[in-house]
Amino acid sequence: MWLYLGIMSACFLGFYDVSRKHALKQNATLPVLFLATVCGALMVLPVILLSRFTPDYMHRVSLFIPPADFSTHLHIFAKALLVAAAWMLSYMAVKNLPISIVSPIGATGPVWTLIGALIIFHEHLNAMQYLGFAVMVISYYWFSAVGKKEGIIFYSNKWILCILLAAMLGAASGIYDKYLLQTLGCNPLTLQAWFSIYIVPVLAIVVISFWLPNRKKHTPFVWRWSIPVIAVLLIFADILYFRAMSNPQALVSLLSTIRASCIAISFVVGGLIFRELRLSLKAIALLGVIAGICLILHST
Template sequence: MWMYLGLLAALFLGLHNLCKKHAVQGNEVFPVLFGTIFSGFLFLLPLYFGSLFYEKQLINMQLYIAEIPWKTHGFILIKSAIMASSWILAYQALKHLPITIVTPIRSAGPFFTFIGAILIYQEKPNFLQWIGFFLIIFSVLLYSRIGKKEGINFKRNKWIFAIIGATFLGASSGLYDKFLIQSLELNPQTLQFWFSFYTALILLVILSITWFPFSNKRKAFKFRWTIIAVGVLLVAADFFYFKALQDPDALIMLLSAIKRSQILIAVVIGGLVFKEQNKRKKLVPLAGILIGVGLILYS
């Protein structure tokens, strides 16, 4: 069952990435990012108040936001700091790079998760899983060659390093999620609500320094409906992902790989919507990534 929940998470993540590309075009990254996180927080807010006044009903619906000790709040704050850093880097990169380059690089995230799962959680991969992961990495390298044809030098372009950093931090957060869900026994909606709350606070501090004091930046900001859509779609994706992690048999390295199937939406549909270059050539490494993911699932 947890694999199907992972596929649902991938579906919503793919749609989330398309909306995110539209939301950041011609906009400052920080206010867009804050808008998406705050939208997700507002989406979850009724569950919080419902948990206060209609506890039994929310528990029966498996949507109850539980009370947690301050120590657990501290653990969630750490996750918020990790993901805020990852998203800031990713949004900046997405603003300056084609989605068909950004998304496949982020698909290397399962490789970092894979190594962490072996070292931290002692998850044991088999031969096909090794082949699948190395095929994903090789396919990402093929994308770098295609990226140069779009004027993107992977050795000198700072946005490439930004998206690599975002990928590493995102993978670290994925490993941390298993600790939060399985060791601390947090339910998905409780983790999502407080994570959104603390992340919004972090971004609000950043905005108070980099955006609010400058009237020209505020006037240049363009609100788009996709800002709200990104927040809601991310909540949906994380909900199914955390639900999958609640299964004690769930392997974080396989879940991370399953989530990469989102690139089919981002590369194929995104390439058509945003009319980016070299779409046909990008289908070759795309196929390599999908085969790699398929080998992991088959194994």
């Protein structure tokens, strides 16, 4: 059952990437990100309130959010700061790069998580993991070769750097999630709900400080239906993922690989919708990235 939940989560993530691209196309980045998080917070706020005032009912529908102490709330707020930075970088990259390039790079988050775990716990890569990284390096070289034909120079393009940094920060968030859920014993729904609340004021400060005073100098903001869709798809993807993770038989490495496979959806659907170029050439590199992720995570 947990495998099917992981696959469903990956599907939601794939369409989440497509929705982000639609919302950000010729649009202001920070307001789109902020309003998407506001929509997400509005979805979880009733669940928090109902858990407070009608706990028995929320228990029956398996949506009860247990209370957390002050220390746990501080940890969740720290996660909100980390993810806010990752999302800002990711959204800027999605806006300025073809989705058929940005999605495969962004989907390497589980691999960076593995690297972080190896460093923290002083473990060593085995032969299969080295092979996986070699396959991914070759694949990214292929992506860079295809990108050059579209005027994208990987080593000097700031948006490529943004998505790489976003993937690394996302990996740090994943490692922090493990600490919160396993070491501190934070409830998954508590983590998801309060994170969705705390990230709103964090991004509000960024929007007020950086975008609002200079909004006339940049791309104007346009409301699109895909902005609330971003929030809906991400919340459902996370709910399914946490449900899958709660199964004692669930394999984290396999779930991470399944989640990373969302790039297949965003690559195909997004590439066709936005009429991106050279999809057949990029598909070869995409298969290499997926193969590298599978080799690394399944050899752990």
